[in-house]
Amino acid sequence: MRPPVSHHRPAGGAPRRPCRLLIVEDEKRLAVSLAKGLAAEGYLVDVVHDGREGLHQATEGTYDLVILDIMLPGLNGYRVCAALRAAGHDVPILMLTAKDGEYDEAEGLDTGADDYLTKPFSYVVLVARVKALLRRHAQVAGASPVHVHGDLKVDTAARRVFLGSSEVALTAKEFSVLEYLVLRAGEVVSKAEILEHVWDFAYEGDPNIVEVYISALRRKLRSALIRTVRGAGYRLEAPEETEPA
Numbered sequence: 001m002r003p004p005v006s007h008h009r010p011a012g013g014a015p016r017r018p019c020r021l022l023i024v025e026d027e028k029r030l031a032v033s034l035a036k037g038l039a040a041e042g043y044l045v046d047v048v049h050d051g052r053e054g055l056h057q058a059t060e061g062t063y064d065l066v067i068l069d070i071m072l073p074g075l076n077g078y079r080v081c082a083a084l085r086a087a088g089h090d091v092p093i094l095m096l097t098a099k100d101g102e103y104d105e106a107e108g109l110d111t112g113a114d115d116y117l118t119k120p121f122s123y124v125v126l127v128a129r130v131k132a133l134l135r136r137h138a139q140v141a142g143a144s145p146v147h148v149h150g151d152l153k154v155d156t157a158a159r160r161v162f163l164g165s166s167e168v169a170l171t172a173k174e175f176s177v178l179e180y181l182v183l184r185a186g187e188v189v190s191k192a193e194i195l196e197h198v199w200d201f202a203y204e205g206d207p208n209i210v211e212v213y214i215s216a217l218r219r220k221l222r223s224a225l226i227r228t229v230r231g232a233g234y235r236l237e238a239p240e241e242t243e244p245a
Contacts, residue, residue, distance in 0.1 A: 019043045019064035019134055024054030024080065025096065025205065026072050033185030034067070037123055038130070055083055058091065065134055067126075068113070069096045078111050085112030086173075090159065092133040098120075102170065112172045115199060136197065147182045152225065158208045161221075168220050173198065177213045181236040190233035 021038055022229045025031035026049045033043040051072035058066050058080070066084075070077040081093055081164070095116040104109050114133055117126060145157035155161040159175055161168045170178065181189060191210045199209075214234060218226055229234050 006073045018044050020067050023047045023067045025069040055080045056185050065092045067094050082111040092137045185236045188229045188232045188235045
């Protein structure tokens with residue numbers, strides 16, 4: 001018998017089609033507090049306290065975003081996230097972690113998480129992250145899923161990248177950075193803009209993380225494809241400009 005799922009619904013006057021959120025968190029007081037707060041913001045919120053049940057709910061339900069704790073009974077957050085991505089679910093995932101360092105950002109993002117938040121966190125920051133992830137996902141969903149830039153093809157629906165006839169394997173965060181550059185191909189994109197779009201404006205880590213992912217993309221794709229514009233940011237070059245002289 002599966003454990004019960006608690007439901008939290010917005011008060012009257014909420015939007016006709018509020019977003020559905022799933023919270024997978026074994027700290028019950030925190031989970032209920034977050035659910036009540038998000039319901040007050042107008043979201044439909046379901047709560048479960050076990051990793052296996054969280055995976056079942058996320059797989060069977062139709063959610064716009066999942067808030068996923070790392071340390072869960074039954075199945076930890078890494079494995080839940082990886083299983084959802086392996087099954088083809090592209091729902092945005094915001095991971096929660098304790099401050100004791102149990103969370104490895106690279107590992108979490110490489111399993112397919114879209115963002116992470118370290119406990120204790122401000123409720124205002126959590127709401128900002130949720131809104132940013134929902135907005136970003138809606139923008140991608142409303143755009144053409146395949147973007148072609150010379151011999152570079154980025155399929156945002158399947159989250160696959162091809163350079164010529166070869167597929168290039170990217171981590172979730174590498175894909176998000178490349179996707180944003182492709183959407184603004186030819187424009188100079190600042191580091192702050194990439195942080196806000198890919199991590200969101202509430203990110204409190206090292207801003208040089210952007211350089212790490214840009215370097216990784218250059219190694220995996222073509223170094224001249226992403227040009228550094230000193231003091232301004234990065235630009236995805238026109239295909240003919242990336243060809244060797």
